Amino acid sequence: MKRYWRCFVCNDIHVGSRPPEVCPTCRVRNAYVEVTAAEAGIIAQTTTASPPPDMGPEAFRAAIEAFAAPNVFRVSPDEDRVQLLLEGIFANERKRGLKYCPCRLTTKDPAEDVKLVCPCNFLAHDTWLESGACWCGLFVRR
């Protein structure tokens, strides 16, 4: 069960079964205290000086490029594939609320479906192990 945690120094909010040992923002050790979901929501909104704009395909593309940069995978060099997938990801977000993979259908079981949000945990999947790509091919081994 995920819980909510607040850094008592910088008010970063963390969601997880355990708090981070070191706050990634202010670098203070053992800084997290548990809070309620309601508190976490209010704090997250009120402490964000410049809330991120709605994330469109370009911003999402930049986010996944940054996500991939330090990893063993990269965003596919096949630009047509990437554009098609981004189209599907955002169509799914508009219709279903989250950026679901366009190549796997949701089951209507929220605990299962959250595993289909892009980027998914593809490093654990058979397709990554066998072919070095996520199922849809958005991420490929370097």
Added chain:
Amino acid sequence: MKKLLLFYARECPHCRRMLPLVDRLETETGVVLERLEVWHDEANADLMRSYRSVIGPKCGGQLRTPTFLNTETNDLLCGEVDYETLKAWALR
């Protein structure tokens, strides 16, 4: 009675690659696949979900597209395959 279903998604690159092979299969063999788009048609999506226990074990535990399913035998293909594999499945 044998019924061949193709569950696909409009923005799925694997599906885009397989659809021309399905066209060729239908032209060359006369078999017909029922093409069911699942991300933009909720009835098709629910139909695919109803086969979850059949599709899941052979598709990484997920409802992956494209999935080719013979509803009589539950024989299925998951993902991109070559033409001969597709043909062999359709004619089995």
